Amino acid sequence: MIFSPRSEQFDDIYFSVEDGLAESRHVFLQQNDLPNRFQGKSRFTICEAGFGTGLNFLCAWTLFEQSTRPNQQLDYISFEKYPLSSADILKYLAHWGSEFDGRLERLVELYPLRIGGWHRIRVSAQVTLTLIFDDVNRALPQLDGAVDCWFLDGHAPAKNPDMWSDIIFSQMGRLSAAGARVSTFTAAGFVRRGLKNAGFQVSKVRGYGRKCDMTVGEFCGQGVLPVAIQYPGRVAVIGGGIAGASLCSALARRGVLVDLYEKHELASGGSGNLRGLFNPRFTARLGDEADFYSSAFRHGLCEFSDLQTRHDVGLLPCGSLHIILDEDKLKRSEGFIQNWGWHKDHARIVDRDEAREISGVPLSYGALFLPDAGMISPKLVVEALAQSANIIMEEVGSLSKQGHVWIVNNREYDAVVLAGAHDVLKFPHVSWLPIHTVRGQVSLMDPPEIFSGLKTNLCHGGYASHPFDGTMVVGSTFKPWLDHLDVTEEDHVEVLQKLAVVVDGYDGVSLVKGGRAAFRCAANDRVPVIGCVPDWDGLYLSVAHGSHGLSTATLGAEIIVAQMAGESPPVPRNVLKFLSAQRFIDRKARKGS
Numbered sequence: 001m002i003f004s005p006r007s008e009q010f011d012d013i014y015f016s017v018e019d020g021l022a023e024s025r026h027v028f029l030q031q032n033d034l035p036n037r038f039q040g041k042s043r044f045t046i047c048e049a050g051f052g053t054g055l056n057f058l059c060a061w062t063l064f065e066q067s068t069r070p071n072q073q074l075d076y077i078s079f080e081k082y083p084l085s086s087a088d089i090l091k092y093l094a095h096w097g098s099e100f101d102g103r104l105e106r107l108v109e110l111y112p113l114r115i116g117g118w119h120r121i122r123v124s125a126q127v128t129l130t131l132i133f134d135d136v137n138r139a140l141p142q143l144d145g146a147v148d149c150w151f152l153d154g155h156a157p158a159k160n161p162d163m164w165s166d167i168i169f170s171q172m173g174r175l176s177a178a179g180a181r182v183s184t185f186t187a188a189g190f191v192r193r194g195l196k197n198a199g200f201q202v203s204k205v206r207g208y209g210r211k212c213d214m215t216v217g218e219f220c221g222q223g224v225l226p227v228a229i230q231y232p233g234r235v236a237v238i239g240g241g242i243a244g245a246s247l248c249s250a251l252a253r254r255g256v257l258v259d260l261y262e263k264h265e266l267a268s269g270g271s272g273n274l275r276g277l278f279n280p281r282f283t284a285r286l287g288d289e290a291d292f293y294s295s296a297f298r299h300g301l302c303e304f305s306d307l308q309t310r311h312d313v314g315l316l317p318c319g320s321l322h323i324i325l326d327e328d329k330l331k332r333s334e335g336f337i338q339n340w341g342w343h344k345d346h347a348r349i350v351d352r353d354e355a356r357e358i359s360g361v362p363l364s365y366g367a368l369f370l371p372d373a374g375m376i377s378p379k380l381v382v383e384a385l386a387q388s389a390n391i392i393m394e395e396v397g398s399l400s401k402q403g404h405v406w407i408v409n410n411r412e413y414d415a416v417v418l419a420g421a422h423d424v425l426k427f428p429h430v431s432w433l434p435i436h437t438v439r440g441q442v443s444l445m446d447p448p449e450i451f452s453g454l455k456t457n458l459c460h461g462g463y464a465s466h467p468f469d470g471t472m473v474v475g476s477t478f479k480p481w482l483d484h485l486d487v488t489e490e491d492h493v494e495v496l497q498k499l500a501v502v503v504d505g506y507d508g509v510s511l512v513k514g515g516r517a518a519f520r521c522a523a524n525d526r527v528p529v530i531g532c533v534p535d536w537d538g539l540y541l542s543v544a545h546g547s548h549g550l551s552t553a554t555l556g557a558e559i560i561v562a563q564m565a566g567e568s569p570p571v572p573r574n575v576l577k578f579l580s581a582q583r584f585i586d587r588k589a590r591k592g593s
């Protein structure tokens with residue numbers, strides 16, 4: 001008999017104690033007629049409810065690569081509300097490791113932080129895993145696409161009825177491709193009825209081991225038509241900041257030729273600071289913001305870690321303490337912890353003494369601690385990411401469309417991305433966007449004695465960075481009403497005085513050795529604008545990243561490339577809407593009606 005882990009939440013096993021591997025192969029591979037169903041499909045989508053240890057995923061991934069051609073792709077989407085740690089996954093599956101030929105180790109290596117949200121991981125040239133750490137009932141209605149095969153692997157219906165809800169069955173009906181298959185270990189009557197009502201022809205077949213029966217089904221409805229993925233040949237990206245550079249890299253990775261236009265120097269706008277912090281913007285509620293910023297934070301962190309292995313981009317995952325200065329911040333931090341679905345390994349509230357110990361500085365308050373947050377050099381990131389493009393040092397003055405072709409400074413493109421921050425307003429196609437500039441200034445100083453032991457970043461409305469190369473960055477001011485970029489003494493004083501409020505024994509008087517001022521670009525609703533431009537086929541925007549562009553730009557680029565090429569979106573449908581330029585038009589129409 002083989003050991004099977006038990007779920008703390010449901011007091012139920014993850015897989016058969018007789019032989020989980022054999023069970024997974026029987027219930028989910030054989031009964032879904034895999035690998036036969038892979039044949040002739042350039043792209044095959046499996047959707048699983050209950051990722052657990054990832055055993056079913058490893059079985060499907062292995063079988064797919066063993067039985068298909070290199071140009072066939074597997075999209076595996078899986079929902080998990082209570083993610084295990086990667087260490088536990090390795091512990092539980094290690095005795096089958098040789099069956100997966102290195103894939104278990106690869107999964108463990110790439111497994112995302114245990115934070116809520118959609119996490120897309122390209123595990124191999126043929127296979128993409130979208131791991132959705134959320135309640136399947138909340139997340140499935142936000143999925144789009146055409147599913148070829150369903151693995152229903154929630155715990156036993158009696159122990160966890162939520163995993164067998166009518167919401168799930170009806171969403172399966174909405175998302176199934178013609179002839180989609182489903183299998184599950186249970187033969188419970190209400191599950192079979194739910195599947196039937198959703199359009200599946202259902203039958204009972206022999207289960208694995210001691211289980212007499214299980215359920216299989218085939219979708220009899222018309223089914224969703226899969227969208228063919230087609231990459232543009234050549235794309236123009238206008239704006240050499242972190243938003244534009246992230247697009248260059250995301251497109252080049254897929255073999256698309258990119259011209260990057262920059263009118264000054266790369267990273268000469270908001271993205272030109274020596275160091276910046278990567279942090280999510282957080283709120284108390286679970287909603288669109290949580291869905292976007294959680295995924296964006298994890299995505300950015302992975303991109304930068306990967307980049308750092310090839311170029312020095314100043315990555316320092318030193319952690320951030322978000323100081324809890326008042327009741328308002330306490331409520332926000334508590335709500336975030338309760339609702340955003342971040343495991344305590346990745347976010348927790350610490351009292352003043354622990355905050356002092358973690359930071360190495362005599363802080364006056366407790367804090368929300370995010371140990372995975374950190375610091376990068378936006379300038380170095382931009383330079384590294386932009387290497388994938390052909391850089392054209394020109395201001396784009398004219399943008400027009402002739403038939404299907406976009407013309408940028410007299411060159412022809414299949415698609416164009418506007419990533420020039422607030423300067424995009426000069427293009428009539430988007431001049432109606434409600435976006436504006438917000439001047440900010442950072443100060444550079446040698447760390448005063450009291451900060452000599454600083455081990456993390458501090459965020460307190462402003463921020464103070466972990467020292468690097470003997471320098472500490474203290475930032476930043478926020479002055480939408482100013483339109484000049486002169487570095488001012490007044491702003492230096494402001495950020496240091498702000499810092500003095502949260503550090504006992506620091507008077508906020510230090511010698512500043514330099515500073516930099518730049519404009520952020522923000523939308524009136526403080527949400528980035530990412531995605532296609534309404535009414536202009538082939539034109540996209542990645543702007544208004546506000547004060548969090550270092551965390552939002554890289555996922556923003558993936559969202560745009562997915563829209564451009566017909567890949568499945570890397571974020572839920574509500575996030576696409578939340579970020580879209582169309583939201584302003586919809587709001588105006590609602591107000592007008």
Ligand SMILES: Cc1cc2nc3c(=O)[nH]c(=O)nc-3n(C[C@H](O)[C@H](O)[C@H](O)COP(=O)(O)OP(=O)(O)OC[C@H]3O[C@@H](n4cnc5c(N)ncnc54)[C@H](O)[C@@H]3O)c2cc1C
Nearest residue numbers: 239241242243263269270271277396420423440548549550
């Ligand atoms: C002082 C300060 C501190 C900040 N600190 C942080 C931080 O710690 N963490 C964080 O996440 N974010 C921080 N931000 C915000 C962050 O820097 C921005 O969100 C981010 O840099 C925006 O990147 P972007 O690519 O959209 O714009 P930009 O970096 O401004 O890039 C736009 C580029 O487009 C070019 N361009 C515009 N129009 C044209 C045209 N027609 N033709 C050719 N080129 C064109 C511009 O020259 C510019 O280089 C800070 C911002 C400031 C100002």
Ligand SMILES: C[S@@+](CC[C@H](N)C(=O)[O-])C[C@H]1O[C@@H](n2cnc3c(N)ncnc32)[C@H](O)[C@@H]1O
Nearest residue numbers: 050051052053054055056080081082135136155
């Ligand atoms: C039987 S286990 C899955 C086993 C898994 N397929 C494997 O290969 O290890 C069921 C999983 O569903 C998860 N789960 C339970 N309720 C959920 C919900 N409402 N939404 C998403 N996942 C849920 C559990 O945490 C558990 O990991």
